[in-house]
Amino acid sequence: MPAIKNTEFDLDKKALANRFGSRAESYEAATPVQKVMGQCLLDRIRSEQPNGGVREILEVGCGTGRLTRALKALFPSANITAIDISQEMIDHAKKQVPGPAYLVIDAEEYLQSLNRQFDLIVSNATVQWFVHLDKAIGRMCSALAPGGFLALGTFAERTFCELADAFNCAYQKNQLAVQNHVVPMKSVDYLRQTLPEAELVERDILAHFADVRTFLQSIKDAGAVNSQAGQRPIPRTVLRDMPHYYEALYKKPGSREIQATYHACFLFYRRPPG
Numbered sequence: 001m002p003a004i005k006n007t008e009f010d011l012d013k014k015a016l017a018n019r020f021g022s023r024a025e026s027y028e029a030a031t032p033v034q035k036v037m038g039q040c041l042l043d044r045i046r047s048e049q050p051n052g053g054v055r056e057i058l059e060v061g062c063g064t065g066r067l068t069r070a071l072k073a074l075f076p077s078a079n080i081t082a083i084d085i086s087q088e089m090i091d092h093a094k095k096q097v098p099g100p101a102y103l104v105i106d107a108e109e110y111l112q113s114l115n116r117q118f119d120l121i122v123s124n125a126t127v128q129w130f131v132h133l134d135k136a137i138g139r140m141c142s143a144l145a146p147g148g149f150l151a152l153g154t155f156a157e158r159t160f161c162e163l164a165d166a167f168n169c170a171y172q173k174n175q176l177a178v179q180n181h182v183v184p185m186k187s188v189d190y191l192r193q194t195l196p197e198a199e200l201v202e203r204d205i206l207a208h209f210a211d212v213r214t215f216l217q218s219i220k221d222a223g224a225v226n227s228q229a230g231q232r233p234i235p236r237t238v239l240r241d242m243p244h245y246y247e248a249l250y251k252k253p254g255s256r257e258i259q260a261t262y263h264a265c266f267l268f269y270r271r272p273p274g
């Protein structure tokens, strides 16, 4: 197998946990795309497990508990373990969805030391924040009981491609060295190579916003601001020019809205039984 190109990045996880935590209240209203992705996972899980048969469930990155609630409804007698790096997200989930065993922990650490098995492991819109994603996916597979199922949804490389383009144009216009302000997403090739036995499904979900400011605010309200360590501030001239490029390039003629691509990517894997 060819070597997996490593796209690890230096992430300030404390800052990430704080950012998500500070948005626990606004998160659900600000994330219709993540909701659609969660629905895709649920549809697939429902068709994979039409008769239940799931006793132990692990949800990685449960956030406010939106998907946890649906999992609980789908498998009422299962034991659900739901983990998240943010205390505030877990507090919110506990209030909204009592019952599951909640744990505040970095999932990358949790998976590393895990010595239990699960019939179903689910993760939605979370693993794009992992530093060593290949290892984490490997650990999720090992933590599946024989015949167990992994359903994972994340974002891939075309996510926010319009924003990256608009920043590039603004940097070039100001004759400044281009910096990346969009969270570096894993490529589909990387995800495929990480788990070649999995079925991989891609879906571009287009969201529309009144203007660039509203779009950027929605990213903030979702807590999904870039938490890469060592981020330099965006130069004022770049901040001034970027929205003009965004609108010039990505506002359809006659439309009042700008477009933003969310490149969703799903991995579905069943561990062979026995």
Ligand SMILES: C[S@@+](CC[C@H](N)C(=O)[O-])C[C@H]1O[C@@H](n2cnc3c(N)ncnc32)[C@H](O)[C@@H]1O
Pocket (backbone or CB within 6 Å): 016, 017, 020, 021, 031, 034, 035, 038, 060, 061, 062, 063, 064, 065, 066, 067, 083, 084, 085, 086, 089, 105, 106, 107, 108, 123, 124, 125, 126, 129, 130, 224
């Ligand atoms: C975009 S939200 C998704 C929440 C939920 N899965 C949903 O579908 O709405 C990402 C969540 O992942 C959590 N997260 C990010 N990195 C994590 C890590 N290393 N370990 C555990 N949770 C993490 C964040 O705190 C946040 O609650």
